[in-house]
């Protein structure tokens with residue numbers, strides 16, 4: 001088994017029917033390539049991956065406040081009765097390049113977006129190693145102070161991995177976080193540079 005940071009060519013997703021899914025993967029791969037880790041079997045098959053991103057609460061809050069102020073201004077200037085056309089862009093910040101290394105920057109944190117291991121290769125420690133590699137990159141490359149994630153309350157395997165194996169702690173429960181109405185545990189783990 002080989003663990004390595006992904007090479008963009010080899011990890012390009014196959015064409016997907018849903019454009020938004022493709023954009024989702026490209027967004028992460030192009031923005032934070034250091035955080036995409038893959039596990040490769042000896043025959044070259046990719047049997048596991050983790051996709052993650054970096055978030056900056058301070059910047060996100062400032063951007064949201066600026067967007068809200070801008071929306072308020074435009075409503076005011078048009079008499080306050082116009083329909084806002086900025087809501088979707090203000091709630092979906094534009095993709096940005098990876099932040100430069102900032103080991104001491106406060107509030108920067110990593111977020112695990114997606115993790116999966118092929119059924120044929122589960123319970124071999126692959127997910128644990130992928131997660132640890134991503135944690136290291138979050139801290140070393142981006143100066144992230146902690147990692148966060150959401151997990152379905154019914155996902156016993158993932159919950160065991162996050163809580164018991166990796167030391168994540170529950171910060172709260174998000175009601176109906178998933179499209180099918182299931183709740184999510186909001187979990188977090190401090191990252192320490194070794």
Ligand SMILES: CC(C)(COP(=O)(O)OP(=O)(O)OC[C@H]1O[C@@H](n2cnc3c(N)ncnc32)[C@H](O)[C@@H]1OP(=O)(O)O)[C@@H](O)C(=O)NCCC(=O)NCCS
Pocket residue numbers: 115116117118121122123124125126127128129150151152155156157158160161164165
């Ligand atoms: C969750 C998942 C990523 C775990 O991958 P994995 O490579 O099998 O995990 P690991 O082998 O690293 O195991 C980590 C720990 O979880 C435990 N674990 C793994 N599968 C488990 C299961 N089905 N039930 C209970 N515990 C389980 C392991 O025993 C190990 O515990 P230990 O460290 O105390 O020995 C994998 O089951 C998967 O891909 N599931 C479908 C996708 C998914 O749910 N992703 C997470 C979304 S948030």
